[in-house]
Amino acid sequence: GSTSTESPSGSSESSKGKGIALAYDVGGRGDQSFNDAAYAGFEKAKKDFGLGGEDVEPSDGESDADKVQRLTDLARQGYNPVIGVGFAYAKPIEEVAEKFPKTTFGLIDDNTVQAENVANLVFNEEQGSYLAGVAAAKATKTKVVGFVGGVEVPLIKKFEAGFVQGVKDTDKSIEVKTQYLTQPPNMDGFSKPDLGKEAARGQLDAKADVVYHAAGLAGQGVIEAVAAQDKWVIGVDSDQYAQKTLAKYKERILTSMTKDVSGAVYDLVKSVQDGKPLSGETRFDLESGGVGLSDSNPAFTGMTELQEAVKKAKEDIVSGEIEVETGA
């Protein structure tokens, strides 16, 4: 029989294609985090460049074969670029990219796949987290700060490592409490705010007065718990101070460690549109602004000593004077 993707129009090879394709990782659209950020970039690019597009969610417990199928489907239909959100797409993209040399594949959060038509969009989360650590160290009065990670996977370990280093480099005597919510493959730790809430309460009870979370949706629980006690919380991924669902707590959101997935998606689309598609590893780091600290909370920008320390740390990282650990 025929395969699902044999496109009768034959338009697949045209350079302009049908637009952008976005394939999500577990969680999919609506996770208020990673996937949603990718979606934001996707939407913006669609609008700015007047493109069409398709975004597709995964099913539960799927294997690589399903991802390969999804990517092939999208590439065959003529989408370009085809973006896989999350490291789970590494192997599938490696396989599919070979079959579609003219299509650009974006791979977020992974740099293990090397190919001419694959753009590895990776982030130095540890660098941004380092700044968060510096800010926390400067903001704490009790000399105890907390870190709540959603699921104990290497990606989140990077957040932790940078944060801890940032705190310790600023003031060795500060104690960092670390708490993960679940272990993989149980991804509840990214989606259960109640767990985040209880973990944050535990850290607050242990005297922490600044808590940094890297827990996706579960982080909402962290924010709620910390705000309830008028302590500082540091958000993650996007500027959580500006998030509507969190408006109630925004006063207590000191800052957020932003990870510009949206921008990365946008950049990739733009490069394809410009006819110079990104290839190989593109790092989104402090220097490029791919990661950083948001400063929409006036209370945050008003802390001068803190701001200076953060600025200094940023310069040192950019200049290479400070080498931030990734926890691997």
Next chain:
Amino acid sequence: MSTALAKPRPAAQQPRKTARRRLTLAEWMLVIAGFLVLVSAVRLITGAHGITSVGQTSTALRLAVPIGLAGLGGLWAERAGVINIGLEGMLILGTWFGAWAGVQWGPWTGVVMGIVGGALGGLLHAIATVTFGVNHIVSGVAINILAVGATRYLSSFTFEHMEGGTSKQSPPIESIGQITVPGVSDALATLNAKHWFVVSDVAGLLGGLVTNLSLLTIVAVAMIPLSRWVLWNTGFGLRLRSCGENPTAAESLGVNVYKYKYIAVMISGGFAGMGGAFLAEVASNIYLEGQTGGRGYIGLAAMIFGNWMPGGLALGAGLFGYTDSLNLRGGGQNVHALLLLLAILLVLAAAWAVYRKKYLTGAVSAVTAAVLFVWYASVDEVPSQFVSAAPYVATLLVLAMSAQRLRMPKANGKSYRKGEGK
């Protein structure tokens, strides 16, 4: 659920005066006091003051509530003879309906609708198992699948179009309100912070029960004695239980067994639904896909653990909530302290087994105790991966030590047809 192997029959001609030896109140107090002293000692030795802190207890309570409610759901169904493995699905329906109504009409309406949602799941289970006589487990599994699909589907018509909601998440729900017993709470917290022997531990345990109590938590906790009262002290409860013990006998006395099974399974779903509403409204303030995370199954386990009794299941849910809270609140050190506690308990168990001349059990306990002690002595913290397994390991261990004393309702899980009894 379990296939009972041949059980000795009582010799007919020897009526036994004391049917079941129960611990007296005084003995219970003694056991509890002994346990407290032990825990306190372990706390002082290890310096893991977190194990009996106010926050720990209060977190444990919050984590225990949905499990306990699911367990109560299981209890009501199984007391009427229907195994309810669909609790997970009913919990899911509870989260969705609770949030859906909660967002629009306020949290208490949400609770009511959560209960209704769960009860709908119960109704479906009752139709399948009571009317059609389908295997109870099969029907439960089907309900779990259906609930997942239905709530996802419904979300994309409702929450997705709401301000602040997505297809996987509801907008925030207004808080249901919480209370802290003024004065008492602070006093207990102060006492707890002194780290005194036993006194601080008791203060911590009590403190957790009067601090930051959600109103729904109070309602939920009240359901335990209420269930006990209804099931064991009213005619309604007696009829319901008789359906789980011997439905044919109940039928022969004019009890409408189908009706009571229906009621019981719907109440069962209602409790699970309330648990779901609790998850969506108190534990977090939004509905989220996958929010229940297997708590229905854990609730079922708590109920079996509690020997199909409300008090027992509360204990089971409490144990689970407590170990889970240890895990979420600086787990490594706390669980490390627990290793020592467990080792000591096992030494005691070994001694008891040897006293009862059960040498094999004694030896196994002793060896396990030794292993735990070595582990305790050789590390400062338990790896987080193992900490997260603590609630499950604890449940398994306690069950392994107590399971043989359990007794489920005799006709539980059996299909019943009117007029076909022998």
Next chain:
Amino acid sequence: MKKFDKDRLILAAGGPVLAIVVAVLLTSVVLLASGRNPVQPYALMAEYAMHSDIQVLIVNQAATYYLAALAVAVGFRMNLFNIGVDGQYRLAAMAAALVGASVTLPGPLHILLILVVAMLVGAFWSGIAGILKTTRGVSEVVSTIMLNSIATSLIAYLVLPGQFGEARGNNLTTGQIPESGWFPGIDLGAAGEVYGFTVVAALCGLLYWLVLNRTRFGFDLRATGASDSAATASGVDAKRMVLTSMLISGAVAGLAGMPVLLGDAHTYSLDFPAGVGFTGITIALLGRNHPVGIALGALLIAFLDKASPTLDYNGYEKEIATIMQGLIVMAVVISYESVRRYGLRRQQQKVGEELAAEAAAADGGDGPKNRKEVSA
């Protein structure tokens, strides 16, 4: 006797067909109620599944499901409810991948080693539940639920880079199994590759049937499932039977990870498919623990899984497929039960009728019936 057999065949086929029709109708009601076209989703899915590459996906997925469902079915046949297939499957896949990646052996031996490790580890994990049940009376339902979660923690620990795992970008893996440990697939060109292990899965089904229906052991197992007390009285050691079937169930669960591991992934990583064991329960129920029924059930669920993405592309909610799954399971079990009852009643009726006819003939023939009986 042929008459009964024909009846039975009609009844056996009637149940599922009726059920699927009912489930489809109910799903259409749901679609209608939500203002969707009540027919088009099926057409879309059917059309999508006509494509050969989707068919390959379905078959490959079905192989995994099939093994998981067989594992569940072995338990069901004994009235044991092994909810722990998922944990056994994941732990076994992880251990097998670890061992497979750390040795190099000639092809068949390498694969054999991996399979043996997978089965042993799966059996070990289910055996814990078995031992707890036989020695301590712990319900396997509860213990396997707990063991699933404990397996998660154990795996998380073992795949840490400090332990046995290695980091690959943001992923953690157990290292790549060398090519000698790959199970050769069946290449279908553009449609893709069917896992070679699908054949093994089918053989497992055959073996399951053979052991259950043609051996002494299988008879004992079925007898225990049909009546625990009668089996004990017939000389089956019920406890040993519980443990044995738990071990077999776990070993088969261990194999469930092999189609993907040996045919595609060649390593265990954080994104290895989870939840397969739960789907296995559904499928075992659908297939009534019969190897052919399970195969059909596995294909049906795999079809719903793999064809549902097309709904997404066409503006429908993919969840329609999940709802359908639930409705099918519900409808199937209800119709099975009704059909079973009907069949039993019908048979009793026939026995009654035939005996009455026989008695009438005998009465007409010679004298009072009782006299004849006693002298017989």
Next chain:
Amino acid sequence: MNASSPPAVELAGITKRFPGVVANHDIHLSVRKGTVHAIVGENGAGKSTLMKILYGMQKPDEGTIAVDGREVSFSDPGDAIARGIGMVHQHFMLADNLTVLENTVLGSEKLYGIGSRARARIKEISDAYGLGVRPDALVEDLGVADRQRVEILKVLYRGARTLILDEPTAVLVPQEVDALFDNLRELKAEGLTVIFISHKLGEVLSVADDITVIRRGTTVASVKPADVTAKQLAELMVGAELPSPQTRESTVTDTPMLQVKDLTLTGHDAVDGARTILDGVTFTIRKGEVLGLAGVEGNGQTELIEALIGIRHADGGTITLGGEDITSWPTRRRREGGIGYIPEDRHRHGLLLESSLWENRILGHVTEAPNSRGPWLDIRAARADTERIVAEYDVRTPGIDVTAASLSGGNQQKLIVGREMSHDPRLLIAAHPTRGVDVGAQAQIWDQIRAARREGLAVLLISADLDELIGLSDTLRVMYRGRLVADADPATITPEALGSAMTGAASGHLEDEPRGSSSAGGRTEGRDGGEDR
């Protein structure tokens, strides 16, 4: 009583069909107020069905019911109870895990609540009729006679004016039966009506005012006890002459087949810890001997059988089969070694109800020819042999592929007997081999046991039917509270004498006194007095 008052119960033209069976066909029955009305009929005649219809548990397909002259229609037992009808079922309808009080008030909570008022009322009734029940005891801790009383109490508690007792005496020993009859007479004196079902004709003649005979689902006669003899009644029931178990030609040899020495069994259960179930049980069965074991249910017979077959492991003592010590053998090896087993509860222990006949033929003998070769089943041979059993043992079935559940009880039993006999057992353990089996099949099963005995089979027979026990056995033993307390010669013993030993009133060697009072011979305990015969 008052002849002009309407009958307490009047059934007219009742017909009830079950799949494959017409249980009741055009039955007419009229029960006078204030009398004891007996209904007799052989197994499966339709007595219980009729009573269930009267009690609202089954709906008649045709016919009418009138209570106190008014026509009624019951949709469930609640309606019947409201009309003053109460029923004590053939099989106890009690929830084991509930207390006597709970079992009693269940369904009638409105009468006196479920607390102290109910308890007081129960005490009152119990005292009034001398039932002696303890309201707070768990039913599972009660013996059969006590359970029987709880059942009667349940009916009285509801204020029933018409009591249905469905085979209340089946599990009672003669002394308990007498006590029950005293209760019945008292009830009658109070103006209550009793419908009493039994196939023990002696009882019926002694207690009933009227007798109705049912045969094959329909009323065949209504008689007064003064007008009939037991033999006439029996022939009315059966519609033919009666077979009898009495045949005495001894085949006992000197070779011991089964020797049991000091068998001791202690039960451990969560409920009340250790408890002695079997206490030093010692006996021998020789080739060609039938040893009958009498005893009230629950005195350890079940456990003894289970210990012999190996389902339970004895805590002490030895079991020797044909000179071989089999104490440590598992069940399967014992069965392979030549122990045949006719279990007392065929549905729980003897059959796979939803499996076919040929699979049931394999059950228990899966390792033996012709069922298997090596590890493989030999289905063809098993089927062929099933055909043979069906033919030889007159199992009435249209074929061997039907499920066991679709056979009638008697035919199920014949299949089991055929199966066990097909493996040439050296020892047959037969527990209630003819329970629930009709007269024809009963005789057949007796014949088969006798025939095998002639060829050297040793039989351990346990039965509640004392006539069967006395008629079939070469030797009799009585078991009481886990011990063999008495022995007797079946040639001379009477059921009454046996009955008194079963209640523990007599022990040692029971003398052949015609109306056996309990004056026991020596005070020898079963343990000591066992080996001397």
